Amino acid sequence: MGSFLLNVLASLVAAVLLILLAAVLxxxxxxxxxxxxxxxLHIDVKSVFADSKEADPLIREAxxxxxxxxxxxxxxxxxxxxxxxxxxxxxSGRKPSVKVLLPETAVKAQGTDWVEQRERxxxxxxxxxxxxxxxxxxxxxxxxxxKFVEAGRFEVRKFDLPHIGRILLTDEYLFLTPYSxxxxxxxxxxxxxxxxxxxxxxxxxxxAWKDSEDRIVSxxxxxxx
Numbered sequence: 077m078g079s080f081l082l083n084v085l086a087s088l089v090a091a092v093l094l095i096l097l098a099a100v101l102x103x104x105x106x107x108x109x110x111x112x113x114x115x116x117l118h119i120d121v122k123s124v125f126a127d128s129k130e131a132d133p134l135i136r137e138a139x140x141x142x143x144x145x146x147x148x149x150x151x152x153x154x155x156x157x158x159x160x161x162x163x164x165x166x167x168s169g170r171k172p173s174v175k176v177l178l179p180e181t182a183v184k185a186q187g188t189d190w191v192e193q194r195e196r197x198x199x200x201x202x203x204x205x206x207x208x209x210x211x212x213x214x215x216x217x218x219x220x221x222x223k224f225v226e227a228g229r230f231e232v233r234k235f236d237l238p239h240i241g242r243i244l245l246t247d248e249y250l251f252l253t254p255y256s257x258x259x260x261x262x263x264x265x266x267x268x269x270x271x272x273x274x275x276x277x278x279x280x281x282x283x284a285w286k287d288s289e290d291r292i293v294s295x296x297x298x299x300x301x
Contacts (some may be wrong), residue, residue: 120271
């Protein structure tokens, strides 16, 4: 009996080690383990990505299917590539409803300047920051997005809040990128399905959007940029 139990235990240990090895080597295996954990722990996380580069293909697919897109971001560098094309120009003639929140860049007379605070964090890891570069980058992205602004379809506002992460909400998913003190592109990306976490960040976005109603980015004609 003791020998039998030892054999069973050895088999279980081997199986666990095999699963862990597969998790290290395989994206699909890691997704499977995450899905299993979410079932047992009653959480709604779907996937965990090492960084934004690994998450981008799934984000692109979700955006291409979305009817509604809400984005709260820091610099907004993703808008300078083609990742967010579905939000900007639509897919196959279909344009989703889009709301974008960028940081407020106007220098404040009092209170915390959150852009300056974030720049100090970045400057500790990247020498190119510390001289107003972040504020300039955000302003440039806002100016670029103003060319796409369309009332009721593509709207941009500016938030006055700490830069804690990137929030991307579609009809199906929440993609959450908590910022470390270094660049957000090096941070993990968490994908959540509809559930408690999704609803919490959806409510947070809606409150931030309401709070930013006096900081609207006005539309400009493409040739005015």
